[in-house]
Amino acid sequence: MSTLTLSINKLDYQLDNLDPRTTLLDVCRQHLQITGPKKGCDHGQCGACTILINGRRVNSCLTLAVMHDGDEITTIEGLGLPDSLSELQQAFKDHDAFQCGYCTPGQICSATALIEEVKQNWPSYVTTDLQNPDGLLVQEISERMSGNICRCSAYPNIINAISQVLENTTKNEVVDGKASKATITKGSTVSGIWSPPPSEAQLSKPTQNKASTTVSGDRS
């Protein structure tokens, strides 16, 4: 059994006699009644349990609480509350970026870290210009959020909400004394009806077979 102190949303919690096999997600939900992080799959597949640890997004179902003594942990409750929403939380509201809301805490935690990653010019898997990643491209946002599943398929509005905050925050952003290289590409941001970007396999298929190249609304 372990004794540790966890700093969650700027409050310290001391846990005595904790089974060292307990995940951070279970500590939050079952021991501390911090229920913002959701348990979807409990296997690192859905992203519903995403929280921030020292500013980085982490699946809390895949990490043990005993590994985080002294770390700064933030859940959705630490980003904003109903009367003091963060800009991203407000954007999710404004863009109607949820239905049931089960995935939303994880989506917003993940997107909060995404915005910092874009501001730091971190490339993603689909970045073509590693020296100058354009985090505002639909493909970029989609790839960077690919670890967060929404069973209600609210993806179009989720992308729109993130896109709006990215536009606001990357303009004239200064990182470590240097202007951020993140740029806004006109026409690349999302508006109106959104469809997922085609996969490489879809792009490489012959164009005469139109039925096989159609991108469906299912984001798999």
Ligand code: FES
């Ligand atoms: S509950 Fe952690 S990724 Fe699904």
Ligand code: FES
């Ligand atoms: S809003 Fe229902 S799972 Fe995403």
